[in-house]
Amino acid sequence: MNPSPAVTAPVQQGGVQDVAAAARRVVDAIVRAGDAIAAQSGDLATALHGVADRIDLAAPPLAERMTTMWLPVDSRLHNPVNGLENPLAPPLEITEGADGDVAGSVTLGLPYQGPPGHVHGGISALLLDHVLGLANIRAGNSGMTARLALTYHRPLPLFEELSVTGRQASVDGRKIHATGTISADGHVAVSAEGLFVRPRAEPGR
Numbered sequence: 001m002n003p004s005p006a007v008t009a010p011v012q013q014g015g016v017q018d019v020a021a022a023a024r025r026v027v028d029a030i031v032r033a034g035d036a037i038a039a040q041s042g043d044l045a046t047a048l049h050g051v052a053d054r055i056d057l058a059a060p061p062l063a064e065r066m067t068t069m070w071l072p073v074d075s076r077l078h079n080p081v082n083g084l085e086n087p088l089a090p091p092l093e094i095t096e097g098a099d100g101d102v103a104g105s106v107t108l109g110l111p112y113q114g115p116p117g118h119v120h121g122g123i124s125a126l127l128l129d130h131v132l133g134l135a136n137i138r139a140g141n142s143g144m145t146a147r148l149a150l151t152y153h154r155p156l157p158l159f160e161e162l163s164v165t166g167r168q169a170s171v172d173g174r175k176i177h178a179t180g181t182i183s184a185d186g187h188v189a190v191s192a193e194g195l196f197v198r199p200r201a202e203p204g205r
């Protein structure tokens with residue numbers, strides 16, 4: 001039995017996860033096409049607004065949604081990194097190591113491009129902040145990110161499977177240290193050291 005809290009998103013066939021996947025495909029297609037869709041832009045924008053209007057009609061009140069999205073299972077589905085129901089999430093696929101480590105894999109496409117053919121550095125920070133945070137949750141001592149130091153060793157390629165790791169390094173009262181890496185083809189491209197602080201009072205209380 002593994003006593004660590006689960007941090008992986010429950011995968012479902014169909015449902016909202018399919019809608020989010022379709023939305024990711026739209027984003028990818030728009031970035032890929034660029035000016036090639038300029039002549040159809042009016043029709044395309046109208047069609048997409050029509051879809052958004054239909055979804056908005058079904059949405060619950062915003063305040064209710066902000067609360068429910070942070071419930072334990074819901075936050076795993078809706079966060080912007082591995083949340084399968086959040087179209088902004090690449091999504092990173094998380095696996096939980098037996099030793100408490102967290103690992104993830106993801107292949108990023110054009111919407112995440114920084115330098116030509118490579119991942120935007122802010123996206124690396126997003127992935128590492130999240131995976132270090134998940135490693136802390138798994139370890140049973142988690143907090144808010146207070147400081148995240150990244151070292152960019154080499155450019156991170158698009159269209160190749162990336163491996164993201166995170167582990168809790170030490171706990172000193174409310175201060176929690178965690179480290180992690182992003183690797184491509186077995187080479188570490190980005191490494192991170194994070195300081196997380198457990199707030200005196202939980203957020204929102």
Ligand SMILES: CCCCCCCCCCCC(=O)SCCNC(=O)CCNC(=O)[C@H](O)C(C)(C)COP(=O)(O)OP(=O)(O)OC[C@H]1O[C@@H](n2cnc3c(N)ncnc32)[C@H](O)[C@@H]1OP(=O)(O)O
Pocket residue numbers: 006007072075076079129130132133134137143144145146147174175195197198199200
């Ligand atoms: C399954 C679910 C999936 C869901 C997904 C779950 C994973 C998500 C992970 C993502 C995590 C985030 O992005 S969190 C969002 C981004 N982060 C934030 O918004 C945090 C904003 N900052 C804050 O709220 C605050 O500054 C805190 C909470 C970090 C600290 O405030 P505080 O609680 O008042 O702490 P304070 O008493 O001042 O300091 C406590 C100790 O920490 C040190 N300390 C505090 N801040 C710093 C700092 N930046 N750099 C160095 N040291 C610092 C102090 O010197 C002190 O050391 P000493 O004197 O005791 O030695």
